[in-house]
Amino acid sequence: MKRIVITGGTGFLGISLAKFLREKGFQPILLARHKPDLDFAFVQWDGVNLGDWCQVLEGAAAIVNLAGRSVDCIKTPDHCDEILRSRVDSTKVIGEALKLAKNPPKVWVQMSTAHIYGDSVSQVCDENSSTGYGLAPFVGKAWEKTFLATLPENTRGVRLRTSFVIGRNGGALTSLKRITNLGLGGKVGNGKQGMSWIHEFDLNNLIYEAITNERYDGFFVASAPSPVSNNEFMKQLRGRMKFFIGLSLPLFMIKSWNQIHF
Incomplete structure (x- = not known):
């Protein structure tokens, strides 16, 4: 069974x-600071330093890096520092560990993050858009710069500039x-921001797809193809909450990778 380190x-x-x-059919292995009460293989790390956790990379099929302090917080200077450091430091140490692996x-x-493009009121951004x-x-720029600087030469790298993720089981929703x-x-505010x-x-x-399809290399916007204003999003959330979180879609389902390219 192929192992995927998360x-x-x-x-x-x-x-x-x-x-x-x-x-x-994969075996996911979770890396985090604290062990969850879940039926998954788990390895502890601190997201900063090399350690015994590096051994789990040997022979793994892929690594998926989701590490980073939640942005669902008041943006105090300390929280902003944690948001940045948790992403940059974890990415840096993964790159170091990969280069040491046999x-x-x-x-x-x-x-x-798709928010690397900023918060344009009128522009729908794609991979060719300027950052904000x-x-x-x-x-986002510091995060990706660290990734590119530490990505080993023979490792395929895929960056997913991910938008606001919604689901019934957690997250910001x-x-x-x-x-x-x-x-x-x-x-x-005025509710016009996208x-x-x-x-x-x-x-x-x-x-x-990014793991299994070798055609994908580089960066991609990971978002549904139809952004809405903050005003419209919250209006839908207020009026159709049960419908909104219960959908199993075709309205929201992206059926192929190519559809994330606006």
Whole structure:
């Protein structure tokens, strides 16, 4: 059974991906700071230093890096520092570990952020768009720069510039649902800012494609093809919450990798 190492694997996205990959016949191995109460192989790491965890890379089919402090927080200076360092440091040490491995994974799938393009009110961004200004673009560019600097020469690297991930089992939608149920789910500011999103199952499929299909190399926008304004997103969330989180889609399902290219 082929092993897939998932760093930052005990969060919402990691657990969802692990369940999906196990159904596909892979053995997911979760790397994180704290052991979860889940039926998956687990290896502890600190996301900063080389250690015994490096051994799990030997002979693995792929590594998927989802590590990083949650951005679902108040953006204090300390939190912003943690958001940046947790992504850059974990990416750097993975690259170092891969270069030391005798039989490293052939592919490294790296999480990045679609917010690297900023928060344009009117422009729908694709892979050819310029990057933006602000915290998220700054973090995204530092994240990807570290990935490219540490990616081993013979390892295929895939960067997924991922938009807002929604799913019924966790993530930011849980918080949004809670405040919406309290009658507080209004727009932010003027509500005109764009919100790109992707369903957790679609993201799992994209990562699976990145692992198994050697045609994919470089960076890709991982998002549903139809972004909406913050005002529209919250309106849908308020009015159709049960429908929204219960869909199993065709409205939201991306049926092939090519459809993420606007």
